[in-house]
Amino acid sequence: MQGGRSRQRQRCGLRQRQARRRRTLLAAGLNTATIATVLPCLREDADRLVPTCPDLLQHLHGERDRITRAIxxxxxxxxxxxxxxxAAPEEVEKEPARRA
Structure with missing residues (x-):
């Protein structure tokens, strides 16, 4: 019985790590299809993701370029x-300017 619980905890931990990786990549602007492609080529090192496949860096650079163009x-x-x-004339009430 102990071994079964241990395996179950390991699977639960793996799912939690994978979910954390997915959330990190979503926050980085990647879509779920891209995440499914790149996830196998990443490992965790402390609290950051580390690429492990040579082709992944080129793909990530492309994603960063896409995000830069969108910005x-x-x-x-x-x-x-x-x-x-x-361009609104004076008689049109303008909302106070909010500049970022």
Whole structure:
């Protein structure tokens, strides 16, 4: 009976570690399909994930570039929207400017 409980605790610990890895990668901006692809090539070292496959770094660089482009696109969109807001005539009540 003891061995069964020990194996069950090990499986539970593994599931918790995998869930923690998934949450970390989701927070890093990766989608679930990408996470499923890269997860086998990562290990935990203290509280960080460490790539273990040579091709993974190139893939992660590509994901970072994708996120950088998305940020730049959002900045462009925000600037365009700000220009529209700023073009409102005086008789239109403007909300106090909130600049980030």
């Amino acid at each position: 730049e696109d959002l900045r462009t969109s925000r600037a365009a929207l700000t220009r529209v807001i700023d």
